[in-house]
Amino acid sequence: MELEVFFEGNKKVNARLNGHIIATDQPRRSGGDESAPEPFSLFLASIGTCAGIYVKYFCEKRGLDASKIKIIQRHNFNPETRMIDRIELEVILPEDFPGKYRSAVVNAMDLCAVKRHLSNPPVIETFTKIGR
Numbered sequence: 072m073e074l075e076v077f078f079e080g081n082k083k084v085n086a087r088l089n090g091h092i093i094a095t096d097q098p099r100r101s102g103g104d105e106s107a108p109e110p111f112s113l114f115l116a117s118i119g120t121c122a123g124i125y126v127k128y129f130c131e132k133r134g135l136d137a138s139k140i141k142i143i144q145r146h147n148f149n150p151e152t153r154m155i156d157r158i159e160l161e162v163i164l165p166e167d168f169p170g171k172y173r174s175a176v177v178n179a180m181d182l183c184a185v186k187r188h189l190s191n192p193p194v195i196e197t198f199t200k201i202g203r
Contacts, residue, residue: 072088074086074087074088075087075088081096081102081103081104082096082097082101082102082103082104083095083096083103083104083106083107084096084110093113094106094107095107095108095109095110095113096108096109097109115144115146115155115158117185118144118158118160118183118185118186118189119142119144119160121183121184121185121186122142122160122162122180122183122185122186123142124183125179125180125182125183126140126142126162126176126179126180128179129172129175129176129179133172135168135169135172136165139165140162140163140164140165140168141162141163142160142161142162142163142180143160143161143163144158144159144160144161145158145159145161146158147159160180162176162177162180164176
């Protein structure tokens with residue numbers, strides 16, 4: 072898989088992936104136009120949305136309606152390290168959700184590929200090249 076990053080006006084940095092454009096921008100306080108999420112926000116959103124697709128698949132396989140399920144993602148920012156040191160994913164199930172599947176939904180969320188990659192991060196190499 073290859074992803075192409077390209078630059079637009081001001082602080083916009085976008086990515087082209089599989090025929091889609093993933094737009095990012097910076098907030099106004101950082102000189103951006105706030106026309107799209109910041110790259111780090113997309114990273115955080117990928118965790119919750121990845122967990123969400125696993126919940127959705129889980130429900131579809133069992134004929135359960137996932138439309139009333141919500142996942143709330145919370146981040147704990149450590150001011151000393153200036154990094155997020157804890158992420159919580161809380162799945163809110165409707166009252167009529169079958170009790171026998173409640174812990175299984177959490178297990179499904181834990182299968183998220185983004186979460187698994189964070190547990191065993193890939194090596195990221197950076198380098199330059201002239202032309203293409």
